[in-house]
Amino acid sequence: MEMRVKLKEVLExxxxxxxxxxxxxxxxxxxxxxxxxxxxxxxxxxxxxKICEALEIKQIGDILELVEDR
Numbered sequence: 301m302e303m304r305v306k307l308k309e310v311l312e313x314x315x316x317x318x319x320x321x322x323x324x325x326x327x328x329x330x331x332x333x334x335x336x337x338x339x340x341x342x343x344x345x346x347x348x349x350k351i352c353e354a355l356e357i358k359q360i361g362d363i364l365e366l367v368e369d370r
Contacts, residue, residue, distance in 0.1 A: 301366045303343065308336045310355060310363060324354040 311321065318332045325332075327347060334340040335347070348363065357363055 302369055304338055304365050304367050305335045305340075305343070306363055306365060307332075307351065310357070311336065314355070321351065321354065325350040327351075 307321075311318065318329065318336060321327075322329050322332050325347075327350060331340075331347060335343075335351075343364075348360075351357070352360075352363060355363075
């Protein structure tokens, strides 16, 4: 199993850009881009917390999911 960040889908649902999320969270553009494209090898609790707070996400399953290894 691997963890997948559903940030691309969340941003699309809200009609938001990565740039808008960067401004809302203070995270670096590279971090947001890597999360959107699931290219990050590790997740920082601080990053996920900032994103959840900015997007008012209360359920972790709305942004993270476990998927079978490819």
